[in-house]
Amino acid sequence: MKETRRDDRYATSEKFATLRGIREAARRKLSDTSWNYLHCGTGDEITARDNVAAFDRYLFDAPLFTGVKNPDTRTSVLGYELSFPAFTAPFGGGETLFHPDGMLAVGRAAHAAGIRQIVPVAAAHSLEEVRAASPAAAIFQMTxxxxxxxxIDMIHxxxxxGYDYICVTFSPIRQWRERMMEDRFSIPGQGEPSNFGPGKSDIAMLAELLDFTKPRWGWDEAARVIAASPLPCIVKGIGSRADAYRALKAGAVGLYVSNYGGRTVDRVPAAIDTLADVREEAGPDxxxxxxxxxxxxxxxxxxIALGANAVALGRIAALGLAADGEAGVKRVLELLRDEFWTTLGHLGCSSVSELxxxxxRRR
Ligand SMILES: Cc1cc2nc3c(=O)[nH]c(=O)nc-3n(C[C@H](O)[C@H](O)[C@H](O)COP(=O)(O)O)c2cc1C
Structure with a gap:
């Protein structure tokens, strides 16, 4: 990633000065239907909204005369050296609506930014293609x-x-997304090759999810597959101590706190409000x-202060993809990293580990 100037001058020759500019460009480029697909949650979208609003309730204490001039945003997690503590989140099944290069563009941008990508199984491009496009493609999300x-075959x-880890997800049934229902939207077949072989798009995969004749999954089945997996597994969707406990007992080497951006079920707590409990349950390591x-x-x-080792970037990265393809994602990552840098500095933290x-602020 090109070094951006990190001084007090706000002039930039970059196409997008701020994340807001990227969001506005994405809005101009996407149809109403694609915009709704990107932003929708389930039900009344209470969780989708609260995920974002909840951050406003964590107020910082920025004591005087403790600022740090050049904080170090780098960190190490899961054996990766990251330029700042972030991955791109898996967003698949419709990502080529945002840009035809989909996950290929996201992976290249992640590489340029010095972070890693979590690649979704439902992507339009096959897992081999995405991996070949970028060494950042490190973790494969498998439902x-x-x-x-x-x-197990897919994990092999x-x-x-060349993937290093599996990000395990679970989805028992389809989601109640009213914006998509109103738009009569179905995720378009994204062409081939997808991960499901010739003639089988990600749609076939989603159809499979809805097939109730297929075996039902519980923690026993998950534990069996994690044990048989040739790759270490990180379980996504953790939002409580109980799930953290069960996932670790099932053999997970890492936890992924998430409610999928409020896209699976409504009225679960804002994800950030569950993080400290999960960290406490999991212990420090x-x-x-x-x-x-x-x-x-x-x-x-x-x-990070509440216990995460790194975050994953979903809609915010997708907005970059929609605004300007690979360059748009790269700019999103650059802006996030630089704002994170100034935040560390103002909070008096010289490194990520000091968060x-x-x-x-105490309430
Ligand atoms: C358009 C879109 C598609 C997504 N597809 C997937 C997917 O295929 N697999 C997955 O694990 N999560 C998927 N997610 C969830 C993201 O990985 C992530 O959990 C979510 O976007 C986080 O919320 P935020 O974007 O509001 O920060 C998707 C999210 C979006 C916005």
Missing amino acids: FCGEETAV RAKDA VPIIFDSGIRRGSDIATA SPHIF
């Missing part, structure tokens, strides 16, 4: 559904392609990724 052997494929609601650099600082709940 545990259908036949166990098919899931991901290993052969288990790697934790966090997503759902990250919109700016100061949100990243909040999540802890002490940065918050």
Whole structure:
């Protein structure tokens, strides 16, 4: 990633000066239907909104004369050296509505930014293509559904392609997304090759999810597949102590706190409000990724202070993709990293590891 000037001058020759500019460009480029697809939550979208609003309730204490001139945003998580504590989140099944290069563009931007990508199974491009496009493509998100052997086969494929970890997701049934219902929207077949072989798009995968004749998944099945997996597994969707406990017991090497941006079920708590409990349950050494609601650099600082090792960037990265493809995602990452940098400096933290709940005002 090109070094941006980190001084007090606000002039920039960049196409987008701020994340707001990127959001506005994305809005101009996307149809109403695609915009709704990107932003929709489920039900009344209470969780989707609260994920973001909840960050406003964590107020910083920025004591005088403790600022740091050049804080270090780098961190190490899951064995990766990251230029700042972030991954791109998996967003698949419709991502080519934002840009035809979809996950290829996201992976290249992540590489340029010095971070890693979590690649969704439902992507338009095959896991091999995405991996070949960028060394940042490191973690493969796999939905545990259908036949166990098919899931294990897919994990072997991901290993052969060069992925290091599996991000395990679970989705028992389709989601109640009224914006998409009103738009009569169905995720378009995204062409081939997808991960499901010739003639089978990500749509086939989603159809499979809805097939109730297929075996049902519980923690026992998940534990069995995690044990048989040739790659270490990180379980996504953690939002409580109980799920953290079960996931670790099932063999997870890492936890991924997320409510999928409020896209699965409404009226679950804002993800950020669950993070501290999950960290307490997991203890200090288990790697934790966090997503759902990250919109700016100061949100990243909040999540790290509450116990995450890194965040994942979903809608905010997708907006960059929609605004300007790979360059748009890269600019999003650059702006987030630089805002995170200034946040660290003003909070008196010289490195990521100095972020802890002490940065918050006592209520
Ligand atoms: C358009 C879109 C598609 C998504 N597809 C997937 C997916 O295929 N697999 C997955 O694990 N999560 C998926 N997610 C959820 C994201 O990985 C992430 O959890 C969520 O975007 C976080 O919320 P935020 O974007 O509001 O921060 C998707 C999210 C969006 C916005």
